[in-house]
Amino acid sequence: MxxxxxxxxxxxxxxxxxxxxxxxxxxxxxxxxxxxxxxxxxxxxxxxxxxxxxxxxxxxxxxxxxxxxxxxxxxxxxxxxxxxxxxxxxxxxxxxxxxxxxxxxxxxxxxxxxxxxxxxxxxxxxxxxxxxxxxxxxxxxxxxxxxxxxxxxxxxxxxxxxxxxxxxxxxxxxxxxxxxxxxxxxxxxxxxxxxxxxxxxxxxxxxxxAKLDDIIQSDANKLVPAPTPLPASSPPIGGGSRGSFRIYTVTPIPAFDNSTFSFVIDGLVEKPLQWNWEQFVALKRQVQVSDFHCVTGWSVLGNTWEGIKLKDFLKLAGVKPAAKTVKFYSGDGVYTDSLTLEQADMDDVMVAVMHDGKPIPSDLGGPVRLIVPKMYAYKSVKWLNRIELIDGDHVGYWEERGYDIDAWV
Incomplete structure (x- = not known):
């Protein structure tokens, strides 16, 4: 030595x-x-x-x-x-x-x-x-x-x-x-x-x-009426989210108003469904508290989300026996991802319209986004506007670029 x-x-x-x-x-x-x-x-x-x-x-x-x-x-x-x-x-x-x-x-x-x-x-x-x-x-x-x-x-x-x-x-x-x-x-x-x-x-x-407040104030969506929060959302039962969202996007952030918003469930379903904003915001919602994890290493804890469980949407449309995969489309026209039917049936997978008692702003994927708490956030599709049931597998945007198809935290 x-x-x-x-x-x-x-x-x-x-x-x-x-x-x-x-x-x-x-x-x-x-x-x-x-x-x-x-x-x-x-x-x-x-x-x-x-x-x-x-x-x-x-x-x-x-x-x-x-x-x-x-x-x-x-x-x-x-x-x-x-x-x-x-x-x-x-x-x-x-x-x-x-x-x-x-x-x-x-x-x-x-x-x-x-x-x-x-x-x-x-x-x-x-x-x-x-x-x-x-x-x-x-x-x-x-x-x-x-x-x-x-x-x-x-x-x-x-x-x-x-x-x-x-x-x-x-x-x-x-x-x-x-x-x-x-x-x-x-x-x-x-x-x-x-x-x-x-x-x-x-x-x-x-x-x-303060950053989250700025994001909410700069919301580019112009949708009326605004969703009225349930008592469990305002004040949020999670006590308010802890941490800071980092905004990542591969396309310009889209914005929606009453004339451009629609939400569709189609594909291998018994009853294809479509809502405009007034109809969608009138649907019965639930509240849940969950953590939000990004695959780049940051997390926001204790988020109070309000929306409709994905499995309730699927029951409403009726899933045909040939369906194997739930495919999600983003309103940016580019991003897609998917879950298996088993994954989609998890109780905390939610189509959310509110975060901590306020409408989800455009920068955070609003007016409607998917929330999959047990998986990393690239599965939680932003600006969600279509759900399609398909009979095969689907490789999503980030999975095509090297990410895991099963994004379990």
Missing amino acids: QKWLANLRKGYGKKLVSLHSWNGWIVVILALTGLVLFQGLWRGILGEGRVIIRYIHIVVGIASLLPVLYYLALAGKHWKQLKGKRWQKVNVIIVLGLLVGWLLSGLLLWQFRAVGPAWSNPALTVHDVLTWVGLPYIIYHSVTRLKWLKEPHRRTVKTGRTEAGLHPAAKPEAVMSRRSFIRVAVGAGIAVAIGPSFLKWLGNAASPG
């Missing part, structure tokens, strides 16, 4: 430069793959390739442990070399803290099924905070340490003006080092580009209830 450490310390300077380079590439790959995983647009474009991107993100995230261990092996000599360089020491601590924080929170998100929402929800928040803070810091640190900034002829920004009484042949006055100028410019650019979005995210994270 001692011989190995001695060999590591040989050529210390070159190894340290290589370490910084590896750290930089790791952060770049994690940033790019993380952006692809976060943006709904890329989810639709990449198809099953998104699963590969996810595994690259996970593998590179785990690999970030190697530079940390490598640095620790060199830490003693490196720390001595930084004697008297306070800010460089601070930078080392910050970068190591970011890498370790990303690694640990990422591992929890990767294993969110095993650790549960009590760990995965805080881990996602930590991962977000480190990304919002860490990436701008690393970008700033990397740009301001570019090699060309150290070249003598690039070190200063000089004035070319001739002041009164100054001989025209006099040398221009150096007013700011180029490095200082770049630091100020890059720092200001990052603050302008990222600052407002970070503050918005911070406000939403600090007050998820």
Whole structure:
């Protein structure tokens, strides 16, 4: 072991430069793959390739442990070399803290099924905070340490003006080092580009209830009459949802009014049914409390949903013996998913129209959405407007792109 450490310390300077380079590439790959995983647009474009991107993100995230261990092996000599360089020491601590924080929170998100929402929800928040803070810091640190900034002829920004009484042949006055100028410019650019979005995210994270209120206020649906909540919904018997919904969509969010809304049950049924909004909102509803889990690792707990149980709809239409699968259509015209008849018969599968005593807003999949509490949320089809009974299997939108067909939590 001692011989190995001695060999590591040989050529210390070159190894340290290589370490910084590896750290930089790791952060770049994690940033790019993380952006692809976060943006709904890329989810639709990449198809099953998104699963590969996810595994690259996970593998590179785990690999970030190697530079940390490598640095620790060199830490003693490196720390001595930084004697008297306070800010460089601070930078080392910050970068190591970011890498370790990303690694640990990422591992929890990767294993969110095993650790549960009590760990995965805080881990996602930590991962977000480190990304919002860490990436701008690393970008700033990397740009301001570019090699060309150290070249003598690039070190200063000089004035070319001739002041009164100054001989025209006099040398221009150096007013700011180029490095200082770049630091100020890059720092200001990052603050302008990222600052407002970070503050918005911070406000939403600090007050998820306020964010939900904003989503409700910006509801694009124009449907009358609004559903009147049952006593169990207002106030909600679940006590109000705990957590923050993240809005993912692969299409523009649709909006509905009385002229464009309809709800249909057809296919292999004894009696095809169709309702307009006035008829649909008059149907007898029930209330249930359930948790809502997204496959990306976050959860919203204690939601009070109000609607009609799916199995009651199926009884109303009458399922023909040839039917095997219940297929769901989204009002965006793109998204579909399905459940087996056995899954559809679960008592808590609901066609919901209200959440915590208020109409479900368009951003959260209203006016009508499916709720399947025992499965991840990609099964809970948003903007639900049609249920079809079919005699074969159906591979839904996300299942075509690598997700599990059975999405059990």
